[in-house]
Amino acid sequence: MENESALSITLETIKNIISEGYLLTDLNGVIVDCNETFANYLGTNLDNLIGSNIQDFLSDSEFLFSSKFFEELSSRKKLAHEVSLKANDIIKAVIFNIASLYDKSNNPIKILFIIQEVPSNLSSKDSTSEYNLVNVFDMFLNAILIIDFSNRIIFTNNKAEELFKVNCKALIEKNITEILPGIENFLSFDTAPTDEERKSQLIETNFNLPNGDQRYLCVRSFPMLEGSILILSDQTNRRQFEQRLKDSEEKFRSIVENAQEGIWIIDAESKTSFVNQYMADMLGFSGDEMLGKSLLGFIDEEDIKLANFYLARCQQGIKETHNFEFLRKDETKVYANLKITPIFNENGGYEGAFAFISDITEKRLIELRLKESEERYRLIIENVNDLIFILNSRYEYEFINEKTLLRTLEYDKEDLIGKNGLEFVHPDDKTRAIEKLTEGFKRGEGIAEVRVRKKDGTYAFLEAKGQIFIDKNGESKAVVISRDITERKKIEDNLKDSEKKYRILFEKIPIAITLLDKSGGIIDCNKAIEELVGYSKEEILQKHFEELMTLYPKDFPKLMGQYERLVKGLEVEPFDLVITTKDGEKRWVNILVSILTQESGITGFQIIANDITARKIAEETLKNLMEEIKQQNQKLKELDKAKDEMLEIISHELRTPLVSILGFVDLLSTNDSNLTEEQKDHMKILKRNTQRLNQLVENILDTDKLEMGKTILNIKSFDFQKLINSALKELYYRIKQKMHKINIDIPPNFKIQADEELIHQVISNLLTNAIKYTPDRGTISIKVKKQGLKILFSIKDTGIGINQEDIPKLFQKFQRLPYQEERHIGDVKGIGLGLYFSKKIIELHGGKMWVESVGINQGSTFYFEIPIQS
Amino acid sequence: MAEEAKILVVDDEPDTVLLAKRLLEMENFQVITAYDGEEALRKIYSEHPEIVLLDIKLPKKDGYEVCKEIKLNEKYCNIIIIMFTAKIFDSDREKGLELGADYYITKPFSGKDLVALIHEIIEK
Numbered sequence: 005m006e007n008e009s010a011l012s013i014t015l016e017t018i019k020n021i022i023s024e025g026y027l028l029t030d031l032n033g034v035i036v037d038c039n040e041t042f043a044n045y046l047g048t049n050l051d052n053l054i055g056s057n058i059q060d061f062l063s064d065s066e067f068l069f070s071s072k073f074f075e076e077l078s079s080r081k082k083l084a085h086e087v088s089l090k091a092n093d094i095i096k097a098v099i100f101n102i103a104s105l106y107d108k109s110n111n112p113i114k115i116l117f118i119i120q121e122v123p124s125n126l127s128s129k130d131s132t133s134e135y136n137l138v139n140v141f142d143m144f145l146n147a148i149l150i151i152d153f154s155n156r157i158i159f160t161n162n163k164a165e166e167l168f169k170v171n172c173k174a175l176i177e178k179n180i181t182e183i184l185p186g187i188e189n190f191l192s193f194d195t196a197p198t199d200e201e202r203k204s205q206l207i208e209t210n211f212n213l214p215n216g217d218q219r220y221l222c223v224r225s226f227p228m229l230e231g232s233i234l235i236l237s238d239q240t241n242r243r244q245f246e247q248r249l250k251d252s253e254e255k256f257r258s259i260v261e262n263a264q265e266g267i268w269i270i271d272a273e274s275k276t277s278f279v280n281q282y283m284a285d286m287l288g289f290s291g292d293e294m295l296g297k298s299l300l301g302f303i304d305e306e307d308i309k310l311a312n313f314y315l316a317r318c319q320q321g322i323k324e325t326h327n328f329e330f331l332r333k334d335e336t337k338v339y340a341n342l343k344i345t346p347i348f349n350e351n352g353g354y355e356g357a358f359a360f361i362s363d364i365t366e367k368r369l370i371e372l373r374l375k376e377s378e379e380r381y382r383l384i385i386e387n388v389n390d391l392i393f394i395l396n397s398r399y400e401y402e403f404i405n406e407k408t409l410l411r412t413l414e415y416d417k418e419d420l421i422g423k424n425g426l427e428f429v430h431p432d433d434k435t436r437a438i439e440k441l442t443e444g445f446k447r448g449e450g451i452a453e454v455r456v457r458k459k460d461g462t463y464a465f466l467e468a469k470g471q472i473f474i475d476k477n478g479e480s481k482a483v484v485i486s487r488d489i490t491e492r493k494k495i496e497d498n499l500k501d502s503e504k505k506y507r508i509l510f511e512k513i514p515i516a517i518t519l520l521d522k523s524g525g526i527i528d529c530n531k532a533i534e535e536l537v538g539y540s541k542e543e544i545l546q547k548h549f550e551e552l553m554t555l556y557p558k559d560f561p562k563l564m565g566q567y568e569r570l571v572k573g574l575e576v577e578p579f580d581l582v583i584t585t586k587d588g589e590k591r592w593v594n595i596l597v598s599i600l601t602q603e604s605g606i607t608g609f610q611i612i613a614n615d616i617t618a619r620k621i622a623e624e625t626l627k628n629l630m631e632e633i634k635q636q637n638q639k640l641k642e643l644d645k646a647k648d649e650m651l652e653i654i655s656h657e658l659r660t661p662l663v664s665i666l667g668f669v670d671l672l673s674t675n676d677s678n679l680t681e682e683q684k685d686h687m688k689i690l691k692r693n694t695q696r697l698n699q700l701v702e703n704i705l706d707t708d709k710l711e712m713g714k715t716i717l718n719i720k721s722f723d724f725q726k727l728i729n730s731a732l733k734e735l736y737y738r739i740k741q742k743m744h745k746i747n748i749d750i751p752p753n754f755k756i757q758a759d760e761e762l763i764h765q766v767i768s769n770l771l772t773n774a775i776k777y778t779p780d781r782g783t784i785s786i787k788v789k790k791q792g793l794k795i796l797f798s799i800k801d802t803g804i805g806i807n808q809e810d811i812p813k814l815f816q817k818f819q820r821l822p823y824q825e826e827r828h829i830g831d832v833k834g835i836g837l838g839l840y841f842s843k844k845i846i847e848l849h850g851g852k853m854w855v856e857s858v859g860i861n862q863g864s865t866f867y868f869e870i871p872i873q874s
Numbered sequence: 875m876a877e878e879a880k881i882l883v884v885d886d887e888p889d890t891v892l893l894a895k896r897l898l899e900m901e902n903f904q905v906i907t908a909y910d911g912e913e914a915l916r917k918i919y920s921e922h923p924e925i926v927l928l929d930i931k932l933p934k935k936d937g938y939e940v941c942k943e944i945k946l947n948e949k950y951c952n953i954i955i956i957m958f959t960a961k962i963f964d965s966d967r968e969k970g971l972e973l974g975a976d977y978y979i980t981k982p983f984s985g986k987d988l989v990a991l992i993h994e995i996i997e998k
Contacts (some may be wrong), residue, residue, distance in 0.1 A: 656931065663982040664889035670985050671896055698982060 015116075025098075025119030028105075031112065033057045033069050042119055045098065047091040058117070063088035063095060077104050078112070089119075147236040155180045155188075158231070167238055169215045180234070184211050184223070191225050191232075208239065220244075266340070266361035269347075272354050274299045274315060286340070286363050288333035302330050304337070318346045319354045327364065339365040391466070391486040396479065399425045399441055412488050414459035430455035430463050445480060448472045453489070465490040516593075516613040522606055524549045536593070536615060538586035549611075554582040554590060566597075573599055573606055580616065592620035644712070651708055658701050665694050703841065706765075710844045717759040717848060724754045724788060724795070731767045735775060743781045750788040756795060757873045758849055766842040770799045770866050773838065777864075778803035794851070795872055800865040806857040814855060815843045846870060879996060880904045882923035884914040884940070885958070886932050890981075894927060897985040903992065911935025915943060918950060925995060928975070929958040938973055945974035954995055958983075 015037075019026045025042030029035050035053050043050045046061055059068065067073055067085065077083055083102040088095050098119050104112035147167040150159035156179055160172040168175060168183060181188050190207040208222045220243040225232045260267050266283030270276055276294050284291045287302060294302075303311050307329055314326055325343045332338055343360040385392050385405045391412060393404035401420045409415050413428075420428075429437045433454045444450025449471050455463040470484040510517060516532035525548050534541055537552055544552075559581075566576045578596045585591060593613040600608045672679075673687045709715050725748075732739070732746065739746060774784045778801040785800040806814065843853040851870030857863065881903050883894045888909070895905045906921050908914040910933040918926065926944070930937035937957060944950045956977040979991060 659981050660887050660890065663887070664893055666982045667890075667893035667897070667985060671893070674985070 022118070024101075025117075027058060027117035027119060029058055029115045029117065031069070031074075031115065033059045033115075036114065045089055045091055045096065045119060047094070061090050063090055068100075074112070077102065077115075147238065149175070149180065149183070149234040149236065150231060151180050151234065152231040155231075157183065164236065167219070167236060168213060169217070183214060184221075184236075185214075186211065187223065191223065263360075264362075266359075266363070268299075268359050268361055269356060270299050271356040274356075277356060283361060286332075286338060286361070287330055293333075304329060304331055314344070315357075318344050318357050321346055321348070327368075337365075338363055339368045389487075391484075391488075393420075393484055393486070395425055395441075395470075395482045395484060397445060397481070401425060402481065412458075413456060413464060419459070428457050430457065441482075444470050444482065445472055456486075464488055465493045516615070518544075518549075518611050518613070519600075520549055520609040520611060522608055524609075527608065533613070536585075536591070536613060537583060538589075543586075552583050554584045556582065570597060570599060570609065571606075573601065575599065580620070583613075591615055592617045647708075648712070651705060655701070655705050662694065662698050662701065666691075666698060669694055703838070707841050707844075710841060710848070715762070715845075715848060718761065719757050719759060721755050721757045722760045724756050725750050725752070727760065727764055728767060728786060728788075731764060731771055734768065735771055738772075738775050742775060742778070744775060744778060745781070745783045747783065747785040749786070751790065754788065754790075754795075756870070758870060759845075762845045762848075763870075766845050766868065767797075767799075769838040769842045770868075773866070774799055774801040774803065777801065790872070791869070793871055793873070794869050796867065796869050798865055798867045800863060802863045805860045805862045806855065806864050807860060808857075811855060811857065815839050815853070842868075878904060879925060879992075880906065880921060880923040881925045881927060881992070882906050882908060882914065882917055882921065883927045884908045884911075884932065884937070885927075885929040886910060887929075890929075893985075894988070897988055898992070901989055901992070909933075911937070911940050914940050918944060918953065922950075923953065925954045925956065925992065927956050927958070927979075938969060941973045941975050956991065956995075 015028070019028075019037065019039045022039070023041065025045050026037075026039040027035060027042050028037040034057050035055060038050060038053050040050065043053055046053065062068065064087065068087070073083075083100070085100045085102060087098055087100055089098050101118040103116045103118075105114040105116055107113050147164035148159070148161045149157050149164055152158050156177055157175050158177075160175045162172075164175060165172050175183060186209075187207075190209065191205050204224065204226045206222070206224050208220070210218055210220050212218050219238055220240040222237040222239045224235045224237070226235070260278075260280045261282075263280060263282055266286050267278070267280040268276065268283050269278040275296055275298050277296075279291055279294045281291065284294055287294070299315075300308055300311055311328070314324075314328075317324065323345050325341065327339065327341050329337050329339050341362045341364045345358045347355045347358055349355050386407050388405070388408060391405065391408050394402045396402050400422055402422075404417060404420055406417045409417060409420065425441075426434060426437060437452060437454050440450050440452040440454075444452075449469075451467070451469050453465065453467050456466050458464055465488070466486045467489045468484050468486040470482045472480055472482050475481050510528075510530050513530060514532055516530065516536045518529040518533050519527050521527050526544055529541060529544050533544065537544065539547075539552075562579070563581075566579055569576050576597055578594050580592060580594050583591050583593055592615070594616045596612040596614075598610040598612075599606055600610055669687065669691045673684070673691055679687065728748065728750065771784070771786075778784065782802040784802075785798075787796075787798045787800070789796045789798075839853075846853040846868045849870045851868055853866070853868040856865045856867070881898055883891050883898070883905055884907070885891045885894070886909055891907050891909065895907060898905050906917055906923060908917045912934045914926070914928070914932070915935070917923070926940075928937045928940060932940070935943075941955050941957065944953055944955065951974075954977070955975045956979055957975040958981050959978050977991060977995070979988060
């Protein structure tokens, strides 16, 4: 300090401009001066304080104004001391930065106190570094430079020396711009005459000091009488700190913002004081929308009770993790995991909470699905009909489906779990079971059929299929599915029995049976077959059915037809085949084929073969006989034909001469005037015999014709009476000769339809017989009667009659009665064809002829009956 | 037609022809003869008989053919044809009828029947 006036001005200035509290006391503590700030600390005003003792406002003031105090003060020049200021009823902790003011003789005359509150948001360390190190002894906490109007420095303090790292002498007289380059850009240095008109200015910026340092200074300039006073506050550290804080804050911010988790901070009222972007995004809100809003506003109504419960716990200081549902902006739900940490202040007061929140909706979904799927598998396993169980490599049960177990083997799960599976296996099956298990574990899979003991002691037949797997611990285990095949086994046994029975039957039966597969190969046969074909069973089984058959080309189409039907599954009728035995013998068999089918279709054929060789031979023989007969018939026909031809020739050849003979004889006899009586007789004889001959020829030809069926009836309508009359007329001479009496009884105009000529012959024949066999003066009665659709003709004579026993012979061919009456001249002796012929004619008309005779010499009546319309 | 009617007798058997000739000549008919089918036709075309007695079995042309030919011939179809038939074959009759024969007479025939038939024909 160079002059006192400067000091008092400076003090004055300081008092008003510093932000800290300013107190000036005498050496006893009586307050000489103070500023508003100080007054505010004490909660009173300036005027009250002037004159009172500072020690009245301190709670512990023993140290202050003691001899020790002054000793330290003189040695150290400056002090920092924490005191408790009583302000109304509040006690505040403050730091006094103390310095003494000296007179010219370097005797302390006053004490200067600069007061500050203990900072709460900065570590005490920092505050110390910032404030406690202030060189109070210089009475200026900050560097002070006083400049004149030419901007020359006229005053500095120690702090300024420290700041600029030079002696104050180096600063005095220098231009401010040399010391603080660039200051002129910020502060305007007026040269206005009055202080009032000049402004106080403030700038905070970096300055490159002449000593090479770069320092962040807060420069406050206050106009003074002769210039300006610049108070430089070195904020570099603070700035650095701030920067660090800013950096760390930024880092923190960056961490918070980039966290892959939501960060949500609530205050004591559960209102959102902070959310990071992640959290905001999780709920679909913007950060601003969430800020200040209650946590409960993001929760579904029904969850609020629970939320409050958790909050209460949090407030109690319980740090825990919960899963909770939040409502998003679009009202969908988000499932989140919250790691909550409550926040307390140093008084233990709850100030809110801090939580890391992760969205586990996805995870939860996966969990649910997993659970569902697990449930499903469980359901399946528990409800299948087969036993599913897991054995470890020691064959102990580790898992088994309960329900099925109970149902099939009647055990509870506990009966089995942990026990060795082999305990329950049937003693006879144990060895095999062990084999199968060891093999199975080696190979990775296996199947076995074993009997397992049920709870009631009986055994069930199980078919077990196992697969080996490695569990999560790396151990080999087997998962086995077991099916109860007891029923099936029973059926199999029954089947075996009935198969046995069938086989016995098959083998023993004397009928030859063979079984073929689908394509005709022989798969089985019985003894009877062996006997039939002469091969042994082994030989037969290697053959195809066709190899035993002998195929004749003519049989081929039929056989193919049968095959085709069989292949389609259509039944065929039994049919015949030829087989060739081992010895080369040919045998005929009748084959009965049955088609064997299953669901899959045709599986084969069963053939029953009957040896029909004998029958076939018989048939063959028969056939041959038939053939012979046919040939014979043919021959007969030919003979017949030959006979006919012969007859034709005969008829023609015989007739031709007869024509002449008869004709000329006739001619001669008509022209008989030149003949002698004897000659006339001769002529008669000639004529008679010729006629006889002619008649014979006619008869033979007629009869033959009739027999051959060559007679065609020439049916026409004629008057029966006329016919009879005609016949009578022809025989008139004979009748007259024998003096027979003829009676005729016939309806008038009686017409019938028949072959006129043939009926004529019949009547002639009957009439001739009647005349011939009736002695002279006999009676011949002809009667014709209508009987319904038939007519009955009868001719009764009073002749020699017929023996009863001869009657049947009468109508036979070439039959003549042995007894004859005396021959009259002119009687033509028949050859026995007449009645035979007549009967045949009548029968041809569909009628009948018969005779009645009582006996010898009692006459006979010949009848015939024909339809009126033949 | 008068007793001057000309009758042709056709038969391959000379005796038969002679018999017929004698019988008919006795009745004052004019008789010409032929012994085979072709001769018959020749005689018919040249002599124009009113009646023809025709046997079936003839050499060269048989009775059927002659009958057919005559009956189909406009000029000669009015000639009366009497066919000789053998009784044994009814089929002869039918065939003959089909071909247009007018009458039949069976062999052996009686002279009386023949003459009666001729008279019957002439009266028509």
